[in-house]
Amino acid sequence: MSLFKLKINGRDYQADVDPDTPLLWVLRDNFGLVGTKYGCGIAQCGACTVHLNGEAVRSCVMPVSAIGTGKVTTIEGLSKDGTHPVQQAWNEVDVPQCGYCQAGQIMTAAALLKRTPKPTMEQIDATMTGNLCRCGTYHRIREAVKVASTKGVK
Amino acid sequence: MTATRRDFLKIAAAAGGGLLLGFNWAESEAATTVVNAAGAAAAPGVGFNSYLSISPQGIITILSPNPEVGQGIKTAFPIIVAEELDADWTKVVVEQAPLDTKKFERQVAGGSGSIPHSWERLRKAGATARQMLTEAAAKRWNVPAAECTTDKGYVLHTASKRKLSYGELATEASQLAVPASVKLKDPNDFKLIGTTIKNVDNPKILTGKPLFGLDFYREGMLFAMIQRPAFGYKLKSVDSAAVKAMSGIVDVVTYDNNVAVVGKSTWQVKKAKDALKIEWEKADNLESSTDHDRLFKELLDKKEATVRRKDGDVDAAFKSAAKVVSAEFQCPFLPHSPLEPMNFFAHVRPDGVELVGPTQTPELARNETAKLLGISPDKVTVQLTRMGGGFGRRLKADYVIEAVQVSKLVNAPVKLIWTREDDMTGGSYRPAVRYRFEAALDAQGNMVGYKLRGVGINSGNSTREDNFPAGAVENLLIDSVEHKSPITTGAWRAPITNFLAFAEQSFLDEVAQAAGKDPVQFRLDLLAKAKQKPTGAIKYDIDRMRGVIELAAEKAQWGKKKGVSQGFSVYFSHRSYVAQIGEVVMKQGKPVLQKVYAAADCGVVINQSGARQQITGCIVDGIGHAMYGNLTFKDGVPEQKNYDTYRLIRLSEIPQVEVHFVQNTIDPTGLGEPALPPAGAAVANAIFKATGKRLRNQPFVEEDVFKGVS
Numbered sequence: 105m106s107l108f109k110l111k112i113n114g115r116d117y118q119a120d121v122d123p124d125t126p127l128l129w130v131l132r133d134n135f136g137l138v139g140t141k142y143g144c145g146i147a148q149c150g151a152c153t154v155h156l157n158g159e160a161v162r163s164c165v166m167p168v169s170a171i172g173t174g175k176v177t178t179i180e181g182l183s184k185d186g187t188h189p190v191q192q193a194w195n196e197v198d199v200p201q202c203g204y205c206q207a208g209q210i211m212t213a214a215a216l217l218k219r220t221p222k223p224t225m226e227q228i229d230a231t232m233t234g235n236l237c238r239c240g241t242y243h244r245i246r247e248a249v250k251v252a253s254t255k256g257v258k
Numbered sequence: 259m260t261a262t263r264r265d266f267l268k269i270a271a272a273a274g275g276g277l278l279l280g281f282n283w284a285e286s287e288a289a290t291t292v293v294n295a296a297g298a299a300a301a302p303g304v305g306f307n308s309y310l311s312i313s314p315q316g317i318i319t320i321l322s323p324n325p326e327v328g329q330g331i332k333t334a335f336p337i338i339v340a341e342e343l344d345a346d347w348t349k350v351v352v353e354q355a356p357l358d359t360k361k362f363e364r365q366v367a368g369g370s371g372s373i374p375h376s377w378e379r380l381r382k383a384g385a386t387a388r389q390m391l392t393e394a395a396a397k398r399w400n401v402p403a404a405e406c407t408t409d410k411g412y413v414l415h416t417a418s419k420r421k422l423s424y425g426e427l428a429t430e431a432s433q434l435a436v437p438a439s440v441k442l443k444d445p446n447d448f449k450l451i452g453t454t455i456k457n458v459d460n461p462k463i464l465t466g467k468p469l470f471g472l473d474f475y476r477e478g479m480l481f482a483m484i485q486r487p488a489f490g491y492k493l494k495s496v497d498s499a500a501v502k503a504m505s506g507i508v509d510v511v512t513y514d515n516n517v518a519v520v521g522k523s524t525w526q527v528k529k530a531k532d533a534l535k536i537e538w539e540k541a542d543n544l545e546s547s548t549d550h551d552r553l554f555k556e557l558l559d560k561k562e563a564t565v566r567r568k569d570g571d572v573d574a575a576f577k578s579a580a581k582v583v584s585a586e587f588q589c590p591f592l593p594h595s596p597l598e599p600m601n602f603f604a605h606v607r608p609d610g611v612e613l614v615g616p617t618q619t620p621e622l623a624r625n626e627t628a629k630l631l632g633i634s635p636d637k638v639t640v641q642l643t644r645m646g647g648g649f650g651r652r653l654k655a656d657y658v659i660e661a662v663q664v665s666k667l668v669n670a671p672v673k674l675i676w677t678r679e680d681d682m683t684g685g686s687y688r689p690a691v692r693y694r695f696e697a698a699l700d701a702q703g704n705m706v707g708y709k710l711r712g713v714g715i716n717s718g719n720s721t722r723e724d725n726f727p728a729g730a731v732e733n734l735l736i737d738s739v740e741h742k743s744p745i746t747t748g749a750w751r752a753p754i755t756n757f758l759a760f761a762e763q764s765f766l767d768e769v770a771q772a773a774g775k776d777p778v779q780f781r782l783d784l785l786a787k788a789k790q791k792p793t794g795a796i797k798y799d800i801d802r803m804r805g806v807i808e809l810a811a812e813k814a815q816w817g818k819k820k821g822v823s824q825g826f827s828v829y830f831s832h833r834s835y836v837a838q839i840g841e842v843v844m845k846q847g848k849p850v851l852q853k854v855y856a857a858a859d860c861g862v863v864i865n866q867s868g869a870r871q872q873i874t875g876c877i878v879d880g881i882g883h884a885m886y887g888n889l890t891f892k893d894g895v896p897e898q899k900n901y902d903t904y905r906l907i908r909l910s911e912i913p914q915v916e917v918h919f920v921q922n923t924i925d926p927t928g929l930g931e932p933a934l935p936p937a938g939a940a941v942a943n944a945i946f947k948a949t950g951k952r953l954r955n956q957p958f959v960e961e962d963v964f965k966g967v968s
Contacts, residue, residue, distance in 0.1 A: 129525040206464065207464075
């Protein structure tokens with residue numbers, strides 16, 4: 105066990121955990137940030153996607169000891185009140201079915217749009233295909249990314 | 259969220275409850291006070307019945323009793339209540355009800371049965387409250403109730419241009435006698451039902467609020483994971499000394515053939531579980547998928563089988579046939595793999611048991627817990643969390659019982675968690691099944707004889723003997739053989755029909771081809787025959803099935819398009835009718851599925867958004883598993899354990915989907931399953947049209963036509 109100080113959603117957190125603990129479980133078990141989901145634990149499904157210094161990463165395979173001074177953003181910190189353009193687009197298109205994978209989908213889409221504000225269909229597909237949705241909401245995910253791209257993601 | 263629910267439980271319990279008893283739910287005396295979820299701003303409302311309360315501020319709280327597994331019931335149920343209440347939807351707050359068998363019936367998510375079961379109950383719940391509010395307003399104004407109307411949360415007296423809000427009337431209305439009978443709306447007057455309404459949990463889902471079972475945490479609770487034996491094995495010994503010394507580990511306990519690791523965090527427990535040194539020993543047959551392939555062939559030729567339906571004389575029909583068509587179809591086991599793995603919170607205390615988590619059958623969870631512990635079911639409470647998918651896996655209470663067992667053994671509140679690997683190797687799979695079909699054609703190409711044998715592993719009856727084309731063929735024999743295996747199986751979304759429909763609808767395509775007939779016309783001719791000259795019992799509605807066939811053919815311009823190959827499929831399951839047409843084009847010599855048209859008849863469509871997503875999601879699910887899903891066994895051990903080797907369909911692999919509904923005012927039926935069964939055959943029949951090759955085994959990706967396609 106070691107003490108780790110983390111910057112998450114603009115706030116300071118600390119946790120006394122095993123150094124190999126994936127960020128996912130520190131967020132959930134230690135900080136109560138449960139919006140980030142466990143799906144596979146091997147970076148295959150994308151349900152655990154968060155931003156590390158603005159880039160989408162899979163928190164289920166990211167040891168807490170590797171974060172250092174990196175800035176982490178989770179679904180809870182994407183906006184104060186659910187008004188990030190991607191969250192708005194997700195609601196407008198009414199994407200969620202069961203809803204479990206959607207935080208990861210949103211974080212992946214938000215990172216894409218930050219890097220590429222007007223992605224082509226091919227770019228949307230190439231990025232979003234990394235996130236599994238067992239309910240099959242893929243059509244709406246694709247549409248919502250397009251809608252979000254018209255709203256100006258910062 | 260949890261606090262609100264707990265508060266509700268407390269208050270409801272204090273008020274005595276017992277408002278809903280089957281159909282007599284309206285014959286209640288006391289009003290139940292509930293705290294709605296609109297937050298501190300809203301005062302407690304007054305209850306009208308088990309589903310509904312209204313606060314003086316006009317906030318309408320509707321309880322949704324059924325488990326939400328992604329089928330959209332938590333949005334659809336309140337829409338039905340709000341419709342008959344004439345509520346302002348923006349003032350509606352929806353709360354998930356806990357298990358309460360005194361107030362509610364059939365708190366189950368399964369069989370696409372919630373809507374048909376609750377349709378009338380929910381309408382009456384809203385209509386009764388609306389009538390009581392109307393009477394309260396009429397009394398205040400001293401006018402006949404018949405002169406009053408309602409709209410969006412108000413009672414109106416148009417003649418005197420007066421109106422009162424439901425909030426203003428709630429208290430006095432709730433004190434009126436509950437009307438013995440109420441008038442329900444003409445479906446043509448629906449204002450809310452049939453519109454596009456968003457998932458009521460979107461605000462929480464999209465901001466990452468705790469909603470799901472895995473999100474449930476309780477101060478002082480421990481985390482647990484279990485190592486279970488593979489199929490056909492039992493526990494011989496476990497060396498847990500080293501694991502017990504690992505950081506954060508509280509205990510390692512064994513029961514039956516399971517080894518449970520209990521600790522202070524998910525990760526520490528996971529590491530410890532992986533480090534366990536366990537010896538297993540053989541306790542039963544150790545089966546492999548290659549054994550099953552051989553076994554299926556034996557069972558298909560077996561003399562003895564359970565006859566499911568027999569019409570006419572099939573032997574005579576086949577003897578005198580001008581042509582006989584036969585084909586066999588096989589599918590593998592599938593795990594359900596909902597993205598939220600199995601988990602449950604249990605706290606076994608001396609005075610009772612608290613359960614919280616994702617279950618499609620909370621009453622079963624309660625009853626099995628009570629049975630295990632030898633206590634009365636009323637000592638067990640069950641709170642329902644939103645489920646990260648279920649697909650039938652959470653119909654079973656095995657993982658709930660595991661949580662109860664471990665909580666009891668370690669005498670602490672415990673959240674039991676399955677890893678993804680546990681989920682894929684833990685059993686209760688869609689059974690592996692093989693079918694043999696035979697059809698006898700007369701000289702004119704009419705199908706006069708039909709035989710189906712289903713053989714499967716722990717599959718029960720692998721046929722659905724009364725499905726189309728039964729009723730349309732004079733001589734028919736349907737039977738099945740089941741092989742009992744240590745590999746456990748269970749209901750998987752659209753049980754049995756999830757593969758049977760593919761086999762039946764692919765085979766009918768082959769028969770139509772052999773008869774030299776158009777596949778759509780071939781089915782329509784059979785339906786016409788079933789209508790004019792039915793054979794035996796007919797358990798599907800011929801006109802409704804014809805309706806979806808014709809609608810799909812019209813929308814997809816069946817047979818009229820150039821440059822695409824179309825495949826047809828239609829199926830009746832779970833009380834709804836769905837026809838689908840797949841469209842395939844060839845790219846670099848390989849078939850590519852471009853589009854699927856769906857035409858569905860589920861009666862009244864309650865929510866356009868939810869209904870369209872259920873159809874689209876079922877098609878993606880059906881195609882995905884037909885294309886890629888494959889769980890194989892080697893000596894009782896599953897060979898795929900996670901998404902790196904077990905393939906699910908991804909976003910870049912989906913076709914376009916276009917959904918159409920037959921418009922009618924028939925009482926609605928469910929949509930959680932019915933669009934899945936026809937999907938596989940719509941694709942396979944289109945691929946045949948494009949390539950001349952039949953796909954008879956799943957997953958398709960391992961068939962020749964896809965070899966070399968990534």
